[in-house]
Amino acid sequence: MEPIDRAYQRVDKSSPKPTAIRTLIIDDEAPSREALRHYLEKYCPDVQVVGEAESVDAGLKAIRNHQPEVLFLDIEMPFGNGFDLLERLPASHQMEVVFVTAYEQYALRALRMSAAHYLLKPVDIDDLIDAVAKVKARAGLREQGQVTRTLLENFKKTTLEAPSRxxxxxxxxxxxxxxxxxxxxxxxxxxxxxxxxxxxxxxxxxxxxxxxxxxxxxxxxxxxxxxxxxxxxxxxxxxxxxxxxxxxxxxxxxxxxxxxxxxxxxxxx
Structure with a gap:
């Protein structure tokens, strides 16, 4: 199966939105990608989904091709995880990252310590709208680059606690x-x-x-x-x-x- 890396065009081409936030979704589960893309297109009009990817390697390629401003990134994937992807990104690729995870106990401590955005699966629409609002309010990509570096440092230092479920x-x-x-x-x-x-x-x-x-x-x-x-x-x-x-x-x-x-x-x- 070829890695997924698709570009999407909005149906309403007569009303271009030059200020729309270019967004990429990276998740190994097709139903999760489809649901998130649907929610973004329906409830977050300032967001334009420019592509999808299903793995770390395909995600890195999609980032190079589409240069997104925001990344919706699944933490857990079969061949590497979201943190692996971030560590492999060149320093020049600074973007907002919204982490998506089904494992509440796995990484939220590191995310909270780093002031990073995150969503729990299944994604709640109100939480998604709130995350997009926070992304828009973030003061520039330079700050997000620091958030991502802090996140990676905290994740490496974080001792995993026993999961409750x-x-x-x-x-x-x-x-x-x-x-x-x-x-x-x-x-x-x-x-x-x-x-x-x-x-x-x-x-x-x-x-x-x-x-x-x-x-x-x-x-x-x-x-x-x-x-x-x-x-x-x-x-x-x-x-x-x-x-x-x-x-x-x-x-x-x-x-x-x-x-x-x-x-x-x-x-x-």
Missing amino acids: LALPLIDGLEIVLPEEIRFLEAADNFTNFHLTDGRKLLICRKLKFYDALLEPAGFFRIHRSTVINLASVKRYHRGKGGAVTLNDGTELAVAAARKQRLLELLAG
Whole structure:
């Protein structure tokens, strides 16, 4: 599939708006991009969506091509995230950034510390209008460049707190899950299978690495390159080169030899 990088023209060409804010949307989820573009076009007449992109690499290309004044940027994407994109931007590309995220606990502390704009998925229309108003009120791109640099510094220094809940992106919406409702996670190429305490299995379009880092503060541990477990679900450890664990639902999972010692320390502690 070709990376998305489309330019949009307003239908009403008889009434050009030279002061419209040139805006780019970067989000790996097509329904999210479509909804945000629709809301902007309907409720924010001072905004002109000039393009879309679905990944960090496509986003960097779109920024070079369209030179947007405002970027609506998804934080979480399968191949890199919004912060990766900002770090790869040349210093000359200074623009307003409105971050969009479904993971309230993941980065909002850093965003708030940096006075950055952000929206939570699913996007609320009133919040979107307010964010656009704040973008327009920002005193110049020089200030935004400082905001972005401060944000990146704060994000690197921020210690992730244990999430109270996760919003897992599904094809038709979001599934809200508490950490204690997860028994284990299993890699499936670029996806992650969530095995829940109610017996359900959810396939989520995010790599295991993302959830490994996110859930570690909540008592999860990666016992194998393809498996992250909730330590509270472990009923028994079986000895061996790496060994194995049995969860409280009877599921048995292999432990990598390199992760055995740390697992035993966590179980004993």
